[in-house]
Amino acid sequence: MKKVLIFFIILVLFLLGLSFLLPKSSLKTIKVKDKNVKVSLANTNELRTKGLGGVKSLPQDQGMLFNFDQKNIIPSFWMKDMLIGLDMIWIRDGKIIQIDKNIPAPNPTTLDSSLPLYTPKEVIDHVLEVNANWSDKNNVKVGDSVDLGNL
Numbered sequence: 001m002k003k004v005l006i007f008f009i010i011l012v013l014f015l016l017g018l019s020f021l022l023p024k025s026s027l028k029t030i031k032v033k034d035k036n037v038k039v040s041l042a043n044t045n046e047l048r049t050k051g052l053g054g055v056k057s058l059p060q061d062q063g064m065l066f067n068f069d070q071k072n073i074i075p076s077f078w079m080k081d082m083l084i085g086l087d088m089i090w091i092r093d094g095k096i097i098q099i100d101k102n103i104p105a106p107n108p109t110t111l112d113s114s115l116p117l118y119t120p121k122e123v124i125d126h127v128l129e130v131n132a133n134w135s136d137k138n139n140v141k142v143g144d145s146v147d148l149g150n151l
Helices: 002-021 045-050
Strands: 028-032 035-042 062-067 086-092 095-103 126-131
Touching: 035 045, 035 126
Parallel strands: 035 062
Antiparallel strands: 028 035, 062 126, 086 095, 086 126
């Protein structure tokens, strides 16, 4: 009986140790209007360039948030290697200033030089990419608030 108890204690300690080795979720939660969205952060040039390229599907409550360190920026986005349609939600100072809806994934044979660019009409500090139609399904509109928490 004592051996079983010792084995059980060792097993529990081993499993607890493994839990510290498992990767922690890199998703953060933001609030768009009244909807929670789990986001991957694109906060380096490498992550911004790749974006959601190569992603085959995206859960309805998830997206990618692009953060721009410099102020007064009007970035352009392309859909290189995109496999899913998107809504792009352009954000400045915690407010939605523009939504580009239902941006289609490009044909895989499209040359990089022929890919369309998507650009906001005003200065922004964040961009949220979510599934196509997400903003309509969730009744999200220009002027709605975005709570980024303590990102």
